[in-house]
Amino acid sequence: MNRLISLQMDKLLPRGPPPSLTTLPPFLVLYSSSACHRVPHSHSLTTTRTTISSLIGHKISESIMKNYPQDTQDSIKQQQREGYCKEACEYNESKPVADDILPHILNLYASRATPKDFDIYAPHATFEDPLMCAHGVKQIKSSFYSLSKAFSESRIVEYSIKENAISPGKEEILIDNKQYYKFLGKDINMISLIKLYIEDGKIVRHEDWWDKKPLWNRDTVKLPVAGRIVEMTRRASMWATHAIMRFGKDPTV
Template identity: 70%
Template sequence: MIRSNFLFVRSISPLSHHRNPLSPFAVSYSSFNLPESSMETNSKDSQEPKKDQHKETARDIDPLKKVSDDILPHILNLYGSCALPRDFEIYAPDASFEDPLMCAHGVKQIKSAFYSLSKVFSESRIVEYNIKENILPHGRREIVIDNKQYYKFMGKDIDMISLIKLYVEDGKVIRHEDWWNKKPLWNRDTSNVPLVGRIIEMARRGSMLATHAMMKFGKDPTS
């Protein structure tokens, strides 16, 4: 790890896999070819000092702490169709999630969005990724994950390039965007015709509500 003016760079060696606004502070990582295991963690055991019992606020957060280290393993589980209830604890209660098909508001709807993956695909996971973490004003963070996702649908292998953008406040994700093929999400602000953008927004909301109902309104799977 090289330190220079608060810039950190980390590289993770390749592993086997199945085919398939900003500030002067930045943290970047890279990793390629993840295995099918759902979660990758780094042990910080007893060397990590005890935290104070009070709630950690934006002012308390160490500007050099890599928030993505804590969040990334859960993101890998979500996209790997093996999410557990604890994986959704990374989100603030009123967090939002958007991709080209869905627009979810609140943790329960986000649960429905990701729990539905295993209903549609026989396999899914992030197989390659690069991470950049930026410090925003007021202690917020932006985590950008440039990645490749793998899906198997009706026996066919599907590889998709994606750009996942996570906005974090007080250690919790408040907004999660997934840009397929790295293209910004269409809405009234990004569309050349605002009316078309609104229609697309409504369609994505309708798709989310239908999925939410199908997934029993974000109910966690039982053993």
């Protein structure tokens, strides 16, 4: 029985010295940090190079690399470098959503908004602060176009940004900021937390929390009736502003 097992083992695992470079086995096993690849070996150097091209991005150990001729090693290293460069370029292309949105937000708060700045909003977007509650892009336009009517100066002077991914295509952008206004010759400095909710690259909800305090509504106050009254007051203020600003009509240049 032992001899029979030994004979079977001899068939499966041939004994003798390790194969030389010219007698490599049909499949060469390459180990990387993330996977194990079985690469068909061929005596044709061209075929070997073609096969190795599939290993771009994987780290090959020095001991395995030595099994190849020098020109093949150079080819592997060159293709790996090209693969790493491509991955780095692709990574850099995916820039944060805030990079596109922030310049327009700064324009809105600086009383220099143009119609183009409102393209960051979805058609059904909302904007809320302690004074107003705007529904739709036209009302949002009225809210920000009115800043220049109420204040001689306005702008965001300091800010920091944090992005949170909620789900595929949905993000939350938090802008911790300090705002400056000049009203009747008096300087007003206010800290604020701007919360932007993004869907498919567009703002669907814009909240401005003055002093970083949550907005009052039926969901955030203890008495739902009081919250409802606050909501109605903010909506009435919005409609009055909307009428004064000609219902979101863009100013003529």
